[in-house]
Amino acid sequence: MRIPLGVREHAGTAALLAVLTAVACLLLAGLPRTMQGAFDEALRETLTTAPAVQADLTVTGEPATPDGDLHERAQLESHDPRWRELLPAALRPLVRPAGHVSAKTFRTPVTETSDPLHYLNLGWLSDADRRVDWVQGLAPGKSSTMLHQGTTIPVIEVGVVDEAVRMMGLRIGQTKVIGESAQVAVKIVGVFTAKDPGDRSWSHDADILHVTWVVPMTAPEEFHTTTLMSDDGLSVLDSRKYHLTYRWVLPLDGQAANALAAPDVDAAVAELQRQLAVQGTSTINYRLVTGLPRLLGDFGIALSAVRTIVYLVLGGLLAVALGVIALGVRLLTDRMRHTLTLARARGGSLWQVAGAGAALTVLAVWPAALAGYALSYLVPGPVLPIVHLGPAVVAVAAVVFAVTRVVLAHRTPLHEHRDDVVAVRPSARRVTVEALVVVLAPVGAYLLRARGTAGSAQQDPFLLLIPVALALAAALITLRCYPYPLRLLVRLAARGRGAVPFLGLTRAARARSASALPVLILLPALSVSVFAAVIHDGIATTQQMASWQKVGAPIKLTSVGDIPADAIERVRRAPGVEQVALAYTGRVQLGDTGERPYAVAVDLAQWRQVAGDAPIDLPTLSGSGSALLSPGLGGRGTFEMRWLSPVTLTAQGVIDSVPGFYSSGQFLLVPREVLPWPAANTLLIKGDAAPAELARLVPSATVETQQQALAAIRADPLTGTVSSTLLVVTVALGAYALAAIVLSLVIGAPDRVRAVSLLRTLGLSDRQARRLTVLELLPMVLVTALVGLGLGLVLPGALGPGVDMASYAGGLPVGDYSPGLLTPLALAGGLAVCAVLGAYAHTAVGRRRNLGAVLRVGDLL
Template identity: 60%
Template sequence: MRLLLLARVHLGAVAVLLLLTLSACLLVSGLPRVMQAAFDQALRESLAGAPAQRTDLTVALRSNGGDQDLREPALFEAQGRRLRTLVPAPLDGLLAPTGHASAKTYDTPVYDSGGLMFVNLGWLSDGDRRVTWVEGRAPRGVSQTRWRGTTIPLFEVGVVGEARDKMGLGLGETRILGESDFAAVKIVGIFRAKDAADRFWSHHGDVLNVRQVQPTGKLDLERYATALIPDAALTRLSGDDRNLSYQWVLPIDHRSAGALDVPGLSVAVDEFERLMRLQTGIYQASTLTTGLPTLLGGFLTALATAQTIMFLVLGGLLVVALGVIVLAVRLLIERMEHGLTMTRARGGSLPQVVGVAAGLTGLAAGSGALAGYALSHLFPGPMPPIVHLGPFVVLGTAVAYAAALVAVTHRAPLHERRDDVAAARPSARRITLEALVIALALAGAYLLRTRGLTTQVAQEGQDPFLLLVPLALTLATALITMRCYPYPLRLFVRLAARMRPAVPFLGLSRAARARSFSVLPVLILLPALAVSVFASVISSGVSSTQRLAAWQRVGAPIKITSERELPADAVERVRQVPGVSRVVPAQTATVQVGHTPERAQIIAVDLARWRELLAGTPIVLPATPAASATPAVPAVPAVPAASAGIPALVSPELRGRGTFEIGWRSRLRITTQGVIATLPGFFTEGKFIVVPFDVDRRPVVNTLLISGDAQEAALARAVPPARVESRAGVLAAIQHDPLTSTVSGTLLVVTVALTGYALIAVVITLVIGAADRARALSFLRTLGLSDRQAERLTVLEILPMILVTTLAGLALGLGLPAALGPGVDLSAYAGGLPVGDYELDLITPTALAGGLAVVAVLGAYAHTAISRRRSLGAVLRVGDLT
């Protein structure tokens, strides 16, 4: 037989198989590329959003003088180039083309400052390109000066404006540094950063800002500043005289990062440090500092969850697609049945008929697989192995099933078969195997619920147990459905036999005596429904938790915070902004606990008004602290007169203290009236206190909680220095995260694809049984069966399988989130909150089941309409009615 001629004769079945194969290969090869591109983008955004100090590789050396001193910029460049040669793959591919170096002193006190002022000297390899001198001039060199009868070096330095304002380092002033090895600095210029947001300054925040430290046991603050020195000053900067450290920064270029390289990057960091230790010279005393492994570990944890969800839904999609393709192959073989039977009866060998069936199937499926694979290249993103393997799996399954089906069916010429007479009794071995599968699936689900996961996804990857349990549960549910499916039908058949109308009995009887291939729709519809419901439940749970996380993070529809006091006129301007319906003021600050250096965060707010503002939202505020038995003073003076203090809620870290004092703008006495773990919009951990708003005679408002639909831009214009944060903006940021949007988008695409495949499976099932159904209806038409009765009979024949499978798939889909709960941590996609309480959303499964029922009814009507146009002589053979 010629394959092209056969393809032309059976063009409809060939076209169906080709299109189904094309769509399956397009999804199997295209979706992983889109997912991998989203994973890469998420990694790049994660690296770009982290401070450079965490992502970059920083090699530090504390100089002890002598050979370890580097006196020229060229020596720093040479050491930096040598360091780059030690970076192994794939880490070397992430390095930016250029890095930078620095030399800084540390803990350099200002003479006669009481140990409260420190001015360090800092040299930056490219500092001259990154600062602008706003006053004075850039430092030029180093000279000498006399002090207390000795000659000491005099460094020309420049400082940032904040050091001048907070530490009194004015232009033209000279300060003495050190306690034994003295040096003098002369401030010749005031500078500012050309671009303070440049990631370069993440490594040198001490140069741009004055660091203030509260030493233990002291109430006064220590202040640290770093002054810039020129290249020429390196000749006088030695570890013999003062505390000196060198740094080489190898920046990471996040634009070249790929998620597939993440597992090897942490290993490469450790390898780089090992190689550095094996070198001679200063490298042996150097230390490597980077937060890249920790950052990558957190990303891997979130990525592993995304991959788990993707594997589950894509695996279900692949299983369903293969099932539909198997049905399409069955349809094609049914159309070829007469020709293959005749070939076998006329002496054709079994390999010959098998080769014809497999060849035609390979021609149709191969063309579709090749087209789907080619179209998948239109999707953006890298190409993981599944992109290439998927089409081969689809094509191999189609050809193998066609060959096996024909080999079994035509193993003997003219072998008569009557699949509709009686159901074959399963063997004891098969029953035992099926029972074992069910038992293993239930045991796996129980173990997953009780033990959780044993692997660390950040180090060891996915736990295969998590991926096998859903597959086992689906297979077990399908086996139970297929085994239990006939029993309720037989009961309904018996009930229908006692009824006067014959159509219910005939329709249900044909459904109960369905041919063996009718179990294939169960294996297709059940995972399709289960995965669709699972995806719907997961999406619903993530969405509701995202909304809750946005409320928890902001604490109000809109929140305005300011580092400075918001005066009354500014608050009034906010009230007048269009869309503002209610404003609740609050005061936040850091307070001293008792008379010790212990610090805590405090918020003074009217909880009752705040609760009214949040009416109807998913977050609940703690109860307003009740006053103690002894009346508290409403406006507390500097020294409270009452023995009991202001009623307050405190964090768990401050529990058990009863009444204690805090230092705010005045000394206040606080009485603990309750303990709360968190406060929405403000505190999630640490030491914090919640007190009534009017704790002081004149409240200093720096926070506004706002309800309404006002525009953030308008509120920002009303209070320019303040920060405006809205619940809608936070929710959008959570939802638009690359990993989150990828998970949500993939779940939607897979749900739509599974719905389509499920509907196609019902249609193909109707078409496969069309010939037998037409023959049976023709017999019944000779006995007086009307067209309307034929339509009802066809619906009753196909509807029980749809209803039973729909209920089983719905139950499995609703149970999967609970079964996989400990193994699927979706908090990374829900704003950090755990997703545990999944809402029961029956919209998707109800719509899917309704769609299947509608397709079945329409198919029954269409089939009846087609059969009506056939004459009895075209269906029945001579002698069939005798």
């Protein structure tokens, strides 16, 4: 056979098959790259936005004997290359070259202080000159000595942060004696501030930049600050006198991370911990302090959920695309049937005929697969194995299907078969396999709900197989069962006077074998696309709820101190403000127990007016002396609360959260009537006022809006990936389902045109011909659409505990998949309408054909 001549003869069919293949390969190779790029971006954002003390690798050294003390800068800095040599290969690209070293004491008390207790810790930073500005006095210099209680003790020049000057009453020129058994004096010579308070490296040294205020339950309150000293002060540090710790910070470069290497990084951190434990000696112990494994673990849990959803819908897309391409190959081989039959009858071997069909399919499919594969490289993102595997599977599967179909059709020369047989009895093997799939699919779904996922951060193959098995089981049941109700309709139509309903429904009932492949394509396409739409709507709805839970009102204005009454009035009169509810928050003490939870005093009636129809449940308090307590405070009756003034309250019940205020920890909600005066430090505002204008009216306040909170939730890279991928797959599956309907029309066109032409010779009108074609096609499309719609709506609930989408919905669990049915019904109804329109168009095209060209001699006999 001349293969180029065959390509030219069937150019239209080959072009259609090429388009279907190119689009499938582009989606299957491009979407994984986009997703992996989003995964990498999300991990980098996680590592770069987390506090540096969590993401960085910090090696701590604690001297066990004085021989382990390090008294010079060079000694401390010489350890940094040593730690970098120990880094495993997976960590070396992630660690930046610029780190810093620190030496600090902790819980070093000031001698002879009473209530409150003051602690002045000694601190040294290797890069202090780069990170602080001396705003008062001088930078610390060399140490000296002084006489204290008849003993000569060292005097170390230090600087303190400006916050310590305000909170602890420290000033330049003061000399404080610190320590317990062995004492040393510190002389305050300067006051410093951070050059860049937002520098992430300050999270390692927050004790230097800020004063820590501690309120023990049964002891006086404490103030802790860490001073800064010069290199000369290192010589005074003695592990026998102080609690002394050295820290070498190896900063992490979050931008160099990628999600694929995250498991290797986690294992490398564990290896580094083991190596550091070995490096310890009898004089000093080393250990690794980092929150990187926890960050990677939390990211892995979030990534597992999105991978499950995304790869599930991609698997559905692959199955549907292969099915539609198989329909195209079937159309191509059907068009070649007479040519291949003639070649077989003239002595061509089976493999020659099969090779001709395979060659023609290769020419139609493989260049298109390569084109789609090449176009996927225009999509940003790393190249994964699936990028190569997806197009290869499509190209090979198309050729294998073509060869199989040609071999089965031309096993023997002039192999004839009946196309109008009502039903063919399936083999026992096929019935057994189908029954096994139908039984195991719901059993697997039940087991999935019962046990959940196999691992929090690992992909669960069971979770990926169950939805596919459910779709296949539903398709098999539909394929086997839908002719039976049609036969009942045929019996009813037979009693009527019109021949068109009887003939149309009869042909639909007899078309089971011809419509098997379209059913197996349409049902997964609809179910997966509806599933994607339901998941998308469920996430969007929960995101809305999470944003309201975070803010509690359209606009929330929070001040560090009480908001003056005139400022509240200015806010009420601001443009765009409709209503304002007042609230007061603060820490309280419950009786003599020492418990200090947070309290919220708010007018709930005003708050409900502000919230309107927002998706948050506001609690109800029965009286002015009642309170709602968090679970950690529940289980008490009447109690005393000490706040602005003591008040006796009665616990009304337990509340899990106060929207806009607290969702964890210890807290309670009380009415505003418990306040001795109408104080307010929080305003809940209804309206569309400009946040910048409200911040100008109350300079000490911060302004949050529900829309800003929602935008922040949706701005997460993983969240955007889930939404965009679900949208693309939904559109692609809808397009493939439409293509399946069109191809099924074209494949059945010869038999349908011949039947309609025959009936036209018996007086069938054009209108009746259109009705006949619609009645033949519509039952299969409607039944498949309804089953696919139902399965798509059930799948999210069937997956149940296997998919945790809380990470993409502001932390709230996405458990209520009850979206509006507009999108699912539009998908199902759109396909049905397209089927009807296709049937009308097909009838209009067939009407123009000459009956003599359709009906051959013998067709009327």
